Amino acid sequence: MQYRTLGKTGEKLSAIGLGCMGMAFAYGERDDVESQATLELALDLGINFWDTADMYGNGLNEQQLAPLLKSNRDKIFLATKFGFRMKEDGSGTYFDGRPAYIKQAVDASLQRLGIDTIDLYYAHRVDQNVPIEETVGAMADLVKAGKVRYLGLSEASATSLKKAYAVHPIAALQSEYSLYTRDVENNNVLATARELGITLVPYSPLGRGVLTSSVKSLNDLSENDWRRNLPRFQAGNFEKNLEIVHGLENIAKDKNITLPQLSLAWLLAQGEDIIPIPGTKRRKYLQENAAAVDVQLSTADVQNINTLMKNYTVEGERYTEGSMKLIDQN
Structure with a gap:
């Protein structure tokens, strides 16, 4: 595994991290045995950057990571997030970035994870009703209290980033970014x-x-797969978006690598300050993703990929209309 430095912290994180959400939430049926085996393999592969959130499985994903965290704390740089809460009537979620709630959320995450300190604590979104300075100020208090080491934001706008950074250094911004999404x-x-x-x-x-x-x-997705609700996976949009895949597959084949490896290598080639966190709950995909660090894309390769992508338009929004309102908030 290769390693990259997290912001200005000096922390060395695996260039490919591990998104753990699917082990508990969103992508079809759980497989707890395979998920644990995948986490163990991540340690063997040197993947030390693990990402979760308190909303993944309503706390379940944090609990899934706890056993290995307890026995391998010095080998894992753990990131989790707060903010999404279930409405009282159970009809959906809302985002809560209030200081009072943050103090509750961090203690609940620490208890589920079975650790004393969270390495990287993200605000999962920017609260539309709470100034980002107040949210980050409360997060900074957690650093002073020793409950959190570094702070992060997710899907924040450039304006929010600047406002937040003026209150306390921000080590990481987690946002959707891929050949498929370049916002x-x-x-x-x-x-x-x-x-x-x-x-x-x-x-x-x-x-x-x-x-x-x-x-x-779409038949490859189980009936309870959360992606079925997303605009890009709706009939019509999905089929058009698959055309992008066919073009990229040809480039990957020419380089004798897989499409996921090409996609991750392209991201890594965008700069040393990029650390993608592909999610998986299966060992075979984890090994495939980890091998992307060994793929060397030349400047010409990257240009060829970018030129190809200019021929396509991704159909559909990333999220439903309500969820999109929480993206890129100032």
């Missing part, structure tokens, strides 16, 4: 993160599975 390049978010020395942590770097060649049809 951060166009809305000044990536440029601002670089200006401030913040590492960008791309989630869904494989387009929620589309850039893996494993989802060829």
Whole structure:
């Protein structure tokens, strides 16, 4: 495994991290035995950057990580997030960035994880009703209390990043970024993160599975798969978006690598301040993803990929209309 430095912290994180959400939530049926085996393999492969959130399985994912965290605490740099809460009537979630709630959320996460300190604590979104300065101020208090080491934001705008950084250093920004989703390049978010020395942590770097060649049809998704609700996976949009996959597969084949490896290598080639966290609950995919660090893309390779992508338009929004309102908040 290769390693990259997290922001200005000096911490060395695996260039490919591990998104753990799917072990408990969103992507079909759970497989707890395979998930634990995948976590153990991550340690063997030197993948020390693990990502979870308190909302993944309503706390279940944090609990799933606890046993290995207890016995391997010095080998794992653990990131988790707070903010999404279930509405009282059970009809959905809302985001809560109030200081009072943050203090409750961090203690609950620490208890589920079975650790004393969270390495990287993210605000899962920017609260539309709470100034980001108040949210980050409360998060900074957690650093002073020794409950958190470093702070992060997720899907924040360039303006919010600057406001937050003025209160307390931000080590990481987690936003969706891939060949499939390049918003951060166009809305000044990536440029601002670089200006401030913040590492960008791309989630869904494989387009929620589309850039893996494993989802060829909507029938490949189980009935309870959360992706079925997303605009990009709706009939009509999905089929058009698959055309992107076919073009990229040809490039990957020419380089004798898989499409996921090409996609991750492209992200890594965007800069040393990029640390993607592809999610998986299966060992075979973890090994495939980890091997992407060994793929060397030349400047010409990257240009060829970018040229190809200009021929396509991704159909559909990333999230439903309500969820999109929490993206890129100032």
